[in-house]
Amino acid sequence: MKILVQADAFDLGTEVDAMRHGRTDIGAIASFVGLARDINEGSGVAAMTLEHYPGMTEKALAALVDEASARWALLDVTVIHRIGRLLPGDPIVLVAVASRHRGEAFSACEFIMDYLKTQAPFWKKEETMNGERWVEARASDDAAAARWTDS
Amino acid sequence: MKLRLLYFARLRERFGVAEEGIEFAGASVADLLAVLQARGGVWAEELAAGRAFRVAVDQDLVALDAVLHDGAEVAIFPPVTGG
Numbered sequence: 001m002k003i004l005v006q007a008d009a010f011d012l013g014t015e016v017d018a019m020r021h022g023r024t025d026i027g028a029i030a031s032f033v034g035l036a037r038d039i040n041e042g043s044g045v046a047a048m049t050l051e052h053y054p055g056m057t058e059k060a061l062a063a064l065v066d067e068a069s070a071r072w073a074l075l076d077v078t079v080i081h082r083i084g085r086l087l088p089g090d091p092i093v094l095v096a097v098a099s100r101h102r103g104e105a106f107s108a109c110e111f112i113m114d115y116l117k118t119q120a121p122f123w124k125k126e127e128t129m130n131g132e133r134w135v136e137a138r139a140s141d142d143a144a145a146a147r148w149t150d151s
Numbered sequence: 152m153k154l155r156l157l158y159f160a161r162l163r164e165r166f167g168v169a170e171e172g173i174e175f176a177g178a179s180v181a182d183l184l185a186v187l188q189a190r191g192g193v194w195a196e197e198l199a200a201g202r203a204f205r206v207a208v209d210q211d212l213v214a215l216d217a218v219l220h221d222g223a224e225v226a227i228f229p230p231v232t233g234g
Binding site for chain 2: 034050051052053055056059060081092093113116117118119120121122123124125134135136137
């Protein structure tokens with residue numbers, strides 16, 4: 001398991017290669033990369049700054065990975081979330097999940113992202129033509145996370 | 152009891168403070184919120200019933216009836232928007 005909160009960029013290929021390096025029991029790796037968009041709520045975004053709660057962030061991400069590992073048979077998980085100032089097109093978050101079969105990998109990857117969106121203490125502030133604004137939480141993110149408890 | 156309070160993101164900016172230590176005579180998170188609301192102004196506005204914010208005690212999200220202990224780290228912040 002690898003959980004990192006960092007200002008630096010990451011590379012999906014490098015992370016996936018590291019995950020499967022030296023082992024032959026992995027049958028599937030599902031990954032997700034979230035990117036900074038140039039538009040949100042109908043207006044242009046020139047840049048965004050990600051703030052977090054040092055200490056709780058790492059603890060919350062580890063709890064998400066533990067929860068996913070309890071639900072599915074996972075062989076490895078990598079979660080990397082960036083902080084600081086990012087430009088449109090920059091990668092923000094990476095989740096990669098390795099398992100024996102694709103079903104577990106797909107499900108766990110989506111589960112971790114859905115819970116990260118509602119549980120991990122990160123906040124985005126956008127720079128727009130009209131000044132800075134804090135991004136508001138979306139009800140659709142709560143609904144996405146709730147799917148995993150309703151079923 | 153002594154509490155260490157932390158504020159993040161929009162609430163940190165609105166309150167104009169990132170961190171403070173207070174002496175607290177109540178028991179629960181709800182009691183603490185009442186103390187902070189009593190400061191008036193932006194405190195009363197942002198922490199009013201029905202406003203969206205989250206509370207973490209010792210870095211775990213908690214409900215308003217959570218009981219506090221001496222030396223607890225209590226963070227108050229807006230709903231999260233990472234990912």
